[in-house]
Amino acid sequence: MDPWTQSGDFAAYYENLSKACREVMGEKGAYFNTPQTAADMNSILDAIGQREMYYWGFSYGTTLGQTYAQMFPERVHRVIIDGVSHQAPWYNNELLVPDDVSSTDAVYDGFVKECFKAGDACALAAGHTSAKELHENLTSSLLALYDDPIPVYINASLHGEITFFDVAWDAIFPSLYKPTGWPQLAENLAALLKGNYTAPFLAWALPENVWSDLYEANMVIVNSDRAPRDQLTRKKLTRPEILDVLAKYHNTSKIAGDTEADGLFELESWQYDRTHSFVPAERVETAHPLLILSTTLDPICPLISAQKANKVYVDSVLLEQKSMGHCSVSMPSKCTAKHVRKYFDTGVLPEIGTTCEIDEPYFPGSKTSLKASDMDSDEEELAHALRALAEDPPWSKSSFPRRHRQSKV
Structure with a gap:
């Protein structure tokens, strides 16, 4: 759904959803937040008689890991944050941070360049004489869907349309997280450009393809972390004011600039006050330094966020993996894996x-x-494990872009 032309639907939907959350969760709903979870992690350690924290957090897990490290620095023994979120805006009610998608279009550009370079190994490259031509053709076709969605008719009970949001939000953006899926993405995009719409429609545009059971859990945690201290009496943003905020974000990325629009409407309708008092510190010394991992181009947690974290945690070290994708495990790297193993x-x-x-x-x-044949048995085993991890990374079930549920009903 387009947040610009259908913002009234967004506002009404999330007003009702927030009320439903309050009714179902009751007063307990105010305490589903990251600082509370960090404290619960200590309860788990205490229950098993372990003092030191061993932790490897990905994506949102880096928010949890950083929160833990700041609340309990004396218990940090081995903590890795990988695909790092920017912690300060998370807790300071800054829902939309342009840094978050500052690399998104660069990864999209990288996908196109790697596809063209791959030649016959990438279905989308066929018929193009340069990466620039491929980029222009794909992007213009994508943007044309804003005004002209493609009708798709398979049979009397299976039909619909392919919209810009299906392709940009539900196909390209999540695939930028995981480059191991780029060959399949390229096949579907190639079919789309050739006018063969069945496979893209089945892959991206069916209602069951755009909703995660974890979405509402993520919504609760995000809003509980950043909700104002007094939700009921504060002056909430009007719908035009929400769109004014969204406009600041819109042009940051042609692929992902509007993907967090849902969150603006969620927060404005949220029914709970903030119950935690956690405030991120600017300088933290832990019992043992953190290892910070980032790809060069991460579509949602860019390198700049890892660099900022590196300045916060005393004696921490940032290891940059020269790749695209979300978190270091998105592409196999024995070099990174060996540093992780050595650290632990x-x-x-x-x-x-x-x-x-x-x-x-x-x-x-x-x-x-x-x-x-070029690897010894240990390296071969490691290579297979890394490939399996890249195919199904730890964040893959919860980190894809959020999608307004009514858009497919």
């Missing part, structure tokens, strides 16, 4: 300024990869 086993951090390369191309078959 011995506590030794990489040298400041360390970077790691990835071990596979974005489009398999586009160039020679490291063969199993």
Whole structure:
């Protein structure tokens, strides 16, 4: 659903959803927040008789990990934050931070360039003479869907349309998180450009493809963390004022600029006051320094957020993985994996300024990869494990862009 032309639907939907949350959860709903979860983590450690925290957090898990490190720095023994969120805006009621998608379009551009470079290994490259031509053709076709959605008729009980939001929000944006899915994305986009709409429609535009059971849980935590101290008496933003805020974000990314519009309407209708008193610190010394991981181009938690965290945590080290995708595990890198293993086993951090390369191309078959015969048995086992992790990363069930449920009803 387009937040600009259908903002009234957004506002009404989330007003009702927030009331339903209040009715179902009651007063307990005010305490589903990240600081409370961080305290619960200590309860788990205490229950098993362990003092030191071992933790590897991805995406939102970096918000939880940073919150824990600030609340209980004396218990930090081995803490990795990977695909780092910017913690200060999270708790300061700054829902939309342009930094969050500052790399999104760069990853989209990278997808196009890698596709063209891959040649026959990328279905979308066929018929294009340059990466620039491919980019212009794909992007213009995508933007045309704003005004002219494509009707798709398969049979009397299976039909609908493919909209800009289906392709940008539900196909391209989540695929930027996980480059191992780029070959399949390219196949569906190639079919779309050729006028073969069935496969793209089935992949992206059916109602069951755009809703996650975890969405409402994420909504509760996000709003509980950043809700104002007094929700009931504060002056809430009007719908035009919400759109004014959204406008500041809109042009940051042609792919993801509007994907968080839901959150603005959610927060304005939220029924609970903030119950925690956590405020992020600007400088934190932990019992053992943190290891911070980031890809060079992360579509939702950009490198700049990891760099900011690196300045907050005394003696922490930032390891940059020279790749695209969300979190280091989005592409296999034995170099990164060995640093992670060494840190957990011995506590030794990489040298400041360390970077790691990835071990596979974005489009398999586009160039020679490291063969199993070139690896010893331990490295081969590690390579297989990393590939499996990249295919199904820890965040894959909860981190995709949110989608207004009414858009497909």
